[in-house]
Amino acid sequence: MGPILVLYYSRHGSTKRLADAIAQGAMAELSSLEANAASSSTGESFVRPEVIVRSVASLNPSSNGASSKEPGLNSQGSGEESTNVSVEESNPNAAPTVTLQELERCSALALGSPTRFGNMAAPVKYFLDSTSSQWLKGSLINKPACVFTSSSSMHGGQESTLLSMMIPLFHHGMVMCGLPYSEPALHETRSGGSPYGVSHVALDNAVTLTEDEKSLCIAQGKRLANLANALWHANNPETTHGA
Numbered sequence: 001m002g003p004i005l006v007l008y009y010s011r012h013g014s015t016k017r018l019a020d021a022i023a024q025g026a027m028a029e030l031s032s033l034e035a036n037a038a039s040s041s042t043g044e045s046f047v048r049p050e051v052i053v054r055s056v057a058s059l060n061p062s063s064n065g066a067s068s069k070e071p072g073l074n075s076q077g078s079g080e081e082s083t084n085v086s087v088e089e090s091n092p093n094a095a096p097t098v099t100l101q102e103l104e105r106c107s108a109l110a111l112g113s114p115t116r117f118g119n120m121a122a123p124v125k126y127f128l129d130s131t132s133s134q135w136l137k138g139s140l141i142n143k144p145a146c147v148f149t150s151s152s153s154m155h156g157g158q159e160s161t162l163l164s165m166m167i168p169l170f171h172h173g174m175v176m177c178g179l180p181y182s183e184p185a186l187h188e189t190r191s192g193g194s195p196y197g198v199s200h201v202a203l204d205n206a207v208t209l210t211e212d213e214k215s216l217c218i219a220q221g222k223r224l225a226n227l228a229n230a231l232w233h234a235n236n237p238e239t240t241h242g243a
């Protein structure tokens, strides 16, 4: 069973916090699956998969003089599409950059992006647009996935961003999982969190997650890991749990 991949882009750190909390939930679920297998009377063994946290690469520096604040503008600032993409600084504390092999090998994917005009950020879309060979090979078919986002305002397009990130994952044949309303924090949250996926509202650029946001991330990570194990086992009936 390949690693559970938590993949994100984050410029200021909020989306990274969500990613780290989802990874924490996934690891907790794997520990509990491992403990259950160890205490099982059937003597079933469980080979625990890794949880890896990765970021997508920033866009390449423009050599045509376009401002880093103006993605997509050409040197005349006309707004016409430039052949060189412009600089998008990433968080210096970002996780290592993902490779296509890591994506291909994963047994589950959590994909996160800041909300940008109600949509995913360009570096995330740019990365997804580089995955046609994984689509051709069907590498992600029947693997579970979830999506997450951070925005600066409560009604600034979190749900549309989450839905937009799901679309390419459906094309890849992934099995989308959100959060059920049996999660108490989904009823109680006064900030981020939705059945479409976990989120953070970074009012005044506050990157720290609320208790409800964090507990929903943990629940999302657990659900993703649990589904990864179940789906992988269903598709590989002859093999040891998690092997």
Ligand SMILES: Cc1cc2nc3c(=O)[nH]c(=O)nc-3n(C[C@H](O)[C@H](O)[C@H](O)COP(=O)(O)O)c2cc1C
Pocket (backbone or CB within 6 Å): 009, 010, 011, 012, 013, 014, 015, 016, 113, 114, 115, 116, 117, 118, 119, 150, 151, 152, 153, 154, 155, 156, 157, 202, 207
């Ligand atoms: C180009 C751009 C577009 C943005 N669009 C939105 C938006 O539509 N709605 C919103 O609430 N916040 C918007 N924001 C704010 C970010 O979503 C917010 O700061 C987010 O928490 C950043 O995540 P990060 O800390 O992971 O970088 C935008 C920011 C930028 C730079």
